[in-house]
Each structure stands twice: as structure tokens, then as C-alpha cells.
Amino acid sequence: MFICASRKLLLVLLCALGGWAGGAAAAGAIGVSTPYGVVSLPFELHKIPDVPVYYVVGLSGVPGADNEGHTSNAGFVVTDEGVVVFDALGTPALGYRLLQRIREVTDKPIERIVVSHYHADHVYGLQAFKDYAGNPPVWAQRLAAGYAGGSRATQGEDAERRLQQRREALFPWVDEKTRIVAPDETFDEQASFTVGGVGFELKHLGPAHAPGDSIMLVKNYGVLFSGDVIYKGRVPFLDSPETDVGRWLQGLDYLLRLAPQPDYIIPGHGSASRDMSKAIAFTHGYLEFVRAAMRTAVQSFVPFDEAYASTDWSAYRQLPAFEASNRGNAYRIYLEMEAESF
Numbered sequence: 001m002f003i004c005a006s007r008k009l010l011l012v013l014l015c016a017l018g019g020w021a022g023g024a025a026a027a028g029a030i031g032v033s034t035p036y037g038v039v040s041l042p043f044e045l046h047k048i049p050d051v052p053v054y055y056v057v058g059l060s061g062v063p064g065a066d067n068e069g070h071t072s073n074a075g076f077v078v079t080d081e082g083v084v085v086f087d088a089l090g091t092p093a094l095g096y097r098l099l100q101r102i103r104e105v106t107d108k109p110i111e112r113i114v115v116s117h118y119h120a121d122h123v124y125g126l127q128a129f130k131d132y133a134g135n136p137p138v139w140a141q142r143l144a145a146g147y148a149g150g151s152r153a154t155q156g157e158d159a160e161r162r163l164q165q166r167r168e169a170l171f172p173w174v175d176e177k178t179r180i181v182a183p184d185e186t187f188d189e190q191a192s193f194t195v196g197g198v199g200f201e202l203k204h205l206g207p208a209h210a211p212g213d214s215i216m217l218v219k220n221y222g223v224l225f226s227g228d229v230i231y232k233g234r235v236p237f238l239d240s241p242e243t244d245v246g247r248w249l250q251g252l253d254y255l256l257r258l259a260p261q262p263d264y265i266i267p268g269h270g271s272a273s274r275d276m277s278k279a280i281a282f283t284h285g286y287l288e289f290v291r292a293a294m295r296t297a298v299q300s301f302v303p304f305d306e307a308y309a310s311t312d313w314s315a316y317r318q319l320p321a322f323e324a325s326n327r328g329n330a331y332r333i334y335l336e337m338e339a340e341s342f
């Protein structure tokens, strides 16, 4: 057993007490030490019934000390020849916890990690896989390659500025030793591969939420990992110069037309679902709402502040990340609508 073989005193103690297996809540309450700091959150592993596909669900809200940076989802597929991981969570410590969860299920090698897009909440955990999982290759869409060392001019998120912000907001889980792991392999529009008889398909749907937004379809099992093209249960993050809401909406339409439709959809944020139209309804509705409100304002020459104040946000005001993201989102779309109107 990987866990019980660990030299970490706390883990040995938990194993000896029999308090580890299946005891996410108990372990979370105590705190689990990792080489990157203690994770004190419950870190429950979910499994899709009857198939070897697993995932964790992040907490709602923006990354901060209260959620230890655990705000996004990640998952993995176990095959006879190895494990394919999708996304790596928002801190090295959380990446390490994901690796621990994988090792509770299988000792098969990590064959590769596919990253939905390069934003901090999905990639900072890659470091743990590079350090402790045999340096598996990281796959991402070509536009993600400029993120490490990139700037606002080349990426939707200024990587260096974001890292500084997270070193403060997520200390000690993100610190001076946290590094951005660049992709090892990139693809353009799509890529297919097979591991242990299981077929995988990657497809670029960006620039939408971020330039490299991509999805992964696990063909044998009818499971879709959508990344942040689908958000549930919180206000999406649109406030980046490379967010393209028009193309994002097209991406959602593409998902609706997938044939056959996936049996399970695991979004980038929020709970899994079994029905595509329900899965995308929130994201679609929010994007359309903000766009319609800001388009009307731009067409009527209403200044942004006035337009924002007079929009009825009551359908979204209670949601996590509303305060942190909604105004920036609206402003971003206002600018997009203004640019379109010229």
C-alpha cells in the first residue's frame, strides 16, 4: 500500500488506526501532510458507477485560505496499462493529494496528464506529479505552451502576476518553490490516443474561457471531462483579455451536438451530471444574460458603470464568486460588445 508505506508519521498513524481507507472526512478533519504543506480539507474521491473513472470536486468560490485553493475539479481513468489524469488542481499539495488518491486505487504508472487549460487553479498541482509520479508527460492544447513565462500579451492569464498573487492568497500551499510546469506535448485542433485498450479524444474548443480550452472524451465509458467550458454552481471567470464569449457559446453548442451524447459530464467546476443540456444550462444562461445586458447598454450608449448598476443581477447575486468576478466579467463583455459595434 502506497499510503501505509509512506514514512509520514501522520499517515502511518492513520493507517495503523485504520482511519484512512474511505475516511476522507476524518482524514480531512485531522489534516494530511504532503511535501508541500498540510491539506486539512476533506478530499473525497468520487467514482462513476461501473467504470474505472474517478474525480474530485472542488469547493465553490475563488481560491483562498478558507478553501486552500481547492476550487476546481480533476479526475483520472485507470486502464490496464496506466492511468490518464485530467487536470491537476490548484496547488502542489492538492496535486499530491490527488496522486495519493490514485495510489489508493491502483499502482499502475501515470501514463500522462491532460490539462484542460492553463489557469492557476488547474495546473499548480502538476509539480507534484513531476516530482513524485515518475515525471509523466503533460499534454495540452498548443496555445497553452506560451503560458509558462508568458505575459498578458500572449495568454489569457498573466502567469507570473497570477503566481505572485497566489503566493500571497494561498500561502503556505503556494510559495517561492511553486513552479509552473509547461506542457511537454501539445496538439492543435484534436488528438486521439489509446491506453490499455481505452480510447481517448481531445478536442480544442477555445479560445473560449481561456485560449487553450480543451475537453477529453473517454470513449469506452461515455465520460466527458469538459474543463472550464462548463461551470456549475459558481459565477464563471470571464475577466481575461482572451476570453471569447461568442466562441465559448459555440463550444457549448458543439457539446450539445456530440453524438453519441456522453453518459457522464465532469465539468471544470461544480458537480458531475448525466444530461448535457442540464450540464451546460447554467454556463449558457449566464453568458447569454451578461452579453444581452451589455449589448443593450452599448447599443444605447449607456456608460458601463450605469449599465452595471441598472442590470438586475438577482439570479446570480447569491452565487459563489459573484462578488469577486461578476463586475469584471460584465466589463470584459461590455468592451467586447463595444469592439463588435465599431
Ligand SMILES: [Zn+2]
Pocket: 072, 119, 121, 122, 228, 268, 269
Ligand atoms: Zn478553473
